[in-house]
Amino acid sequence: MAELSLFHSSGLPDQNNPTVLLFDGSFEGWLSAVFYAYQHKLVRTPLSIMTVHDHTANFLDEAILVATDAQKAGRVLNKIREILSVRDVIWAFLSEDKMVYTHLFRVVVYQLDNPNRSVMGNFAHPDVQAVQACIKKVGRERHRMQAFVRFEDTTQGVYFAKINPDFNILPLIGDFFAKRFADQSWLIFDVVRGYGIFYDHQEPAVGVREIAKIDEQILMDGNEFHTDGESIYQRLWQAYFRHVTIKERINPKRHIAQMPRRYWRYLVEKKQKSCI
Incomplete structure (x- = not known):
C-alpha cells in the first residue's frame, strides 16, 4: 500500500490542485514561502500561504511545508524594499489574520506585474483592500496600547x-x-x-x-x-x-x-x- 502523507512527498506541488505553502509563523518564514512560490513558478497557480498552526489538512489541496531560509528571506525582503513600503507589509503581517499572508503575497505579485504603478493606492483591488484593513487595525491597536x-x-x-x-x-x-x-x-x-x-x-x-x-x-x-x-x-x-x-x-x-x-x-x- 502506498504511503499516505499530509505533505507532498516530493516537495513539488501538483499544479492541477490548489497549493498551500506552510511556514512557521515568523516574518522570515513568510518571506521564504514567497521565494519558494517564485522559485517553483507557482505565482500563476491557485496558491495560498498560511502558518502551520492555521492550516487544517484536507485532500483538496497540496500542502507544502517551506523551511525558513535566512538568505532567501533576505533576498525577498530586499526586493520588497524596492517596490513596496516595508512598514506596511510588516504591520499587515502582525495582524496575524489567517488570510493576510496570502493577500500580502498577491499584493507583491500585483506590484511586480505593474512596476509603474503604486498598487497600494488601488483600494478597489480585493487584496489591497484586505491588506489596508489589516494595517489600519494594527495601527489602531498600537495607538491604544501606547x-x-x-x-x-x-x-x-x-x-x-x-x-x-x-x-x-x-x-x-x-x-x-x-x-x-x-x-x-x-x-x-x-x-x-x-x-x-x-x-x-x-x-x-x-x-x-x-x-x-x-x-x-x-x-x-x-x-x-x-x-x-x-x-x-x-x-x-x-x-x-x-x-x-x-x-x-x-x-x-x-x-x-x-x-x-x-x-x-x-x-x-x-x-x-x-x-x-
Missing part, C-alpha cells in the same frame, strides 16, 4: 506591565516606550503570545530586547512583587480617577467606545468598582 499600558513598580527594579492585544503589536511599541521612559528599566509582556519586550536603562545602547520567559508567579499574582510604594500609588490613582469623574456626565456608551472593555483587565483605575 495609551493603555499601566506599569507596576516591582522589587526587581523593573517596571512591569501586562497586555493582551488583539494583534501582535509588541514589535511596534518598543521604541515609543524606550523614548518615553528612557530613565527606567521596564518590561511589557504579551500574555496572549507568551513573550515580552525589555528595556534596561543602564544599557541604553542595547535598546529594546525580546524576552521569551519570565517568572510565572508575576503573571498570576503581580501584587507579590510590588514595592512598598506601588500599592500606595495605585490607591492614589484610583482615588484621583473617582474624584475627577462627574457622575452627571457619565456616558457609558461613549466611554466604552473610547476605551473598550477588553482593555480594562490591566488598568489600575479599573481594579476598583467601576463607575461605568
Whole structure:
C-alpha cells in the first residue's frame, strides 16, 4: 500500500490542485514561502500561504511545508524594499489574520506585474483592500496600547506591565516606550503570545530586547512583587480617577467606545468598582 502523507512527498506541488505553502509563523518564514512560490513558478497557480498552526489538512489541496531560509528571506525582503513600503507589509503581517499572508503575497505579485504603478493606492483591488484593513487595525491597536499600558513598580527594579492585544503589536511599541521612559528599566509582556519586550536603562545602547520567559508567579499574582510604594500609588490613582469623574456626565456608551472593555483587565483605575 502506498504511503499516505499530509505533505507532498516530493516537495513539488501538483499544479492541477490548489497549493498551500506552510511556514512557521515568523516574518522570515513568510518571506521564504514567497521565494519558494517564485522559485517553483507557482505565482500563476491557485496558491495560498498560511502558518502551520492555521492550516487544517484536507485532500483538496497540496500542502507544502517551506523551511525558513535566512538568505532567501533576505533576498525577498530586499526586493520588497524596492517596490513596496516595508512598514506596511510588516504591520499587515502582525495582524496575524489567517488570510493576510496570502493577500500580502498577491499584493507583491500585483506590484511586480505593474512596476509603474503604486498598487497600494488601488483600494478597489480585493487584496489591497484586505491588506489596508489589516494595517489600519494594527495601527489602531498600537495607538491604544501606547495609551493603555499601566506599569507596576516591582522589587526587581523593573517596571512591569501586562497586555493582551488583539494583534501582535509588541514589535511596534518598543521604541515609543524606550523614548518615553528612557530613565527606567521596564518590561511589557504579551500574555496572549507568551513573550515580552525589555528595556534596561543602564544599557541604553542595547535598546529594546525580546524576552521569551519570565517568572510565572508575576503573571498570576503581580501584587507579590510590588514595592512598598506601588500599592500606595495605585490607591492614589484610583482615588484621583473617582474624584475627577462627574457622575452627571457619565456616558457609558461613549466611554466604552473610547476605551473598550477588553482593555480594562490591566488598568489600575479599573481594579476598583467601576463607575461605568
